[in-house]
Amino acid sequence: MNIFRLAGDMTHLFSVLVLLLKIHTIKSCAGISLKTQELYAVVFATRYLDIFTNHISPYNTIMKLIFLGSSFSIVWYMRYHKIVRRSYDKDQDTFRHYILILPCLILALLINEKFTFKEVMWTFSLYLEAVAILPQLVLLQRTRNIDNLTGQYVFLLG
Numbered sequence: 161m162n163i164f165r166l167a168g169d170m171t172h173l174f175s176v177l178v179l180l181l182k183i184h185t186i187k188s189c190a191g192i193s194l195k196t197q198e199l200y201a202v203v204f205a206t207r208y209l210d211i212f213t214n215h216i217s218p219y220n221t222i223m224k225l226i227f228l229g230s231s232f233s234i235v236w237y238m239r240y241h242k243i244v245r246r247s248y249d250k251d252q253d254t255f256r257h258y259i260l261i262l263p264c265l266i267l268a269l270l271i272n273e274k275f276t277f278k279e280v281m282w283t284f285s286l287y288l289e290a291v292a293i294l295p296q297l298v299l300l301q302r303t304r305n306i307d308n309l310t311g312q313y314v315f316l317l318g
Contacts, residue, residue: 161219169223175316176230182313183237188247191307193299194238195257199292201231202261207285209278252302255295264288 183189208224215221237244268284296314300306306314 171316173223173226175313176227176234178316179234179313180230183234183244187241187243189238189244190247190249191300191303191305192238192248192313193253193255193296194235194248194250195253195255195295196292196299197231197234197238199257199260199288199295201235203285203289203292204228204231206281206288209281249303253295253299254302255298257295260288260291260294264291 179192183192204224204227208228211221211224211228238248239245264287265284267287268280272280272283293314300314
C-alpha cells in the first residue's frame with residue numbers, strides 16, 4: 161500500500177469524523193457549507209461507481225463504503241434532521257456550486273486516460289474534488305466566525 165494514499169485516506173477520514181462529531185454531539189452544522197458536502201457526495205458517488213464490480217482489497221472497499229456513507233449522511237443531517245437543519249445558514253452559503261460541475265465534466269471528457277464511462281466519471285471526480293472546498297472557504301470568509309471543530313475539519317480536509 162502506498163503510504164501517501166494511506167495518509168490521505170486517514171486525514172480525510174479524520175476530517176469527516178470531526179464533522180460528524182460536531183453535527184451529532186452539538187446538533188449544529190453552523191459554519192459548514194451544505195454545498196461543499198453535496199459536491200463531496202457527488203465526488204464519491206462518481207468515483208466509486210465500481211464498488212460492486214471491481215474488488216481491489218477489503219481496505220479499499222471499506223474505505224469506499226465509509227466515504228460514500230459519511231458524505232451522504234452529512235448531507236442528510238444538514239438537509240433533513242429536524243434540529244441540525246435549523247442551524248444551517250442558507251443566506252451565508254451562497255456560492256453557486258453547480259457552476260463547478262460542468263467545467264469539471266468537460267475537462268474530464270477532454271483529458272482522461274481512457275474514454276470509457278467509468279474512467280471519465282473517475283476523472284471528473286478528481287477534478288471536482290479539487291474545487292469542492294471552495295463553497296466552504298467562501299462561507300468561512302463571509303461569516304468570519306470559525307469554531308474549533310469547523311477549523312479542524314477544514315484543516316484536515318485540506
